[in-house]
Amino acid sequence: MRVGILGSGLMGGKLGTIWARAGHEVVFSYSHSDRKLAKLAREAGHSATPGTPAEAAQCDAILLAVHWSQVNDVLKRAGNLSGKVMISCSLPMNRSDTALVIAHTRSGAEALAAKLRKARVVSAFSTVPSEVLFGVYAARRRKLKPSLVYCGDDARAKRVAALLIRAAGFDPVDAGPLRIARFTEPFTLLIAQLAYERKGGPELAYRFERLRHGALPR
Numbered sequence: 001m002r003v004g005i006l007g008s009g010l011m012g013g014k015l016g017t018i019w020a021r022a023g024h025e026v027v028f029s030y031s032h033s034d035r036k037l038a039k040l041a042r043e044a045g046h047s048a049t050p051g052t053p054a055e056a057a058q059c060d061a062i063l064l065a066v067h068w069s070q071v072n073d074v075l076k077r078a079g080n081l082s083g084k085v086m087i088s089c090s091l092p093m094n095r096s097d098t099a100l101v102i103a104h105t106r107s108g109a110e111a112l113a114a115k116l117r118k119a120r121v122v123s124a125f126s127t128v129p130s131e132v133l134f135g136v137y138a139a140r141r142r143k144l145k146p147s148l149v150y151c152g153d154d155a156r157a158k159r160v161a162a163l164l165i166r167a168a169g170f171d172p173v174d175a176g177p178l179r180i181a182r183f184t185e186p187f188t189l190l191i192a193q194l195a196y197e198r199k200g201g202p203e204l205a206y207r208f209e210r211l212r213h214g215a216l217p218r
């Protein structure tokens, strides 16, 4: 698959690197520094290239990984996104990253889908800190994987998202339609609290267990 990265920072840089190493073609875009994009692509391997947001937007799947305040700018530079699978890890945070600016009755993912009426938006990856991504990928062959919730309204786009979630070493958990991002986005603030404010460090992932016949799976 060809994956375009809109926002090549902590999340986009790492996820793009992981997908390139997993064998996907990756276009890194949207940084203040073209040299940084070139270095990311070089280090990610031969299937990665640096590009513009418009080039990233030509890919089969696109990861949106920018601060909420930059969403309009990057989308404008990306151009036409009709029909595109748009996976967003961007959270609707204020400029100081202290609070959600959209919550309770709507989610950032729904606000994004309203901007991109013809794109197929999936909310995924926002519920884990960037610091855990390489570790999870390194442990991808283990049987017990961390969970990763995702949600969206388009079945095909969700299949693409699930494939990329698996490629990154997580167990995809389909949480339902896009409006469920109203729950997953605030959940991320809990994850951030545990990762950055409590002991143990930010290399934190989570795992949901469903009991079968009253017992945990062996």
Ligand SMILES: NC(=O)c1ccc[n+]([C@@H]2O[C@H](COP(=O)([O-])OP(=O)(O)OC[C@H]3O[C@@H](n4cnc5c(N)ncnc54)[C@H](OP(=O)(O)O)[C@@H]3O)[C@@H](O)[C@H]2O)c1
Binding pocket: 007, 008, 009, 010, 011, 012, 030, 031, 032, 033, 036, 064, 065, 066, 067, 068, 070, 073, 089, 090, 091, 092, 093, 125, 126, 127, 128, 129, 130, 131, 188
């Ligand atoms: N970091 C996490 O652990 C984490 C976890 C879950 C969700 N999220 C969410 O994921 C999204 C991305 O977070 P992040 O931590 O990856 O952010 P980040 O490290 O700041 O990356 C953002 C990227 O956008 C680029 N950018 C910003 N303004 C730009 C401009 N005017 N022109 C060109 N490029 C510009 C940055 O350029 P430079 O390369 O020059 O910096 C960087 O590559 C956010 O919405 C955040 O809330 C983050």
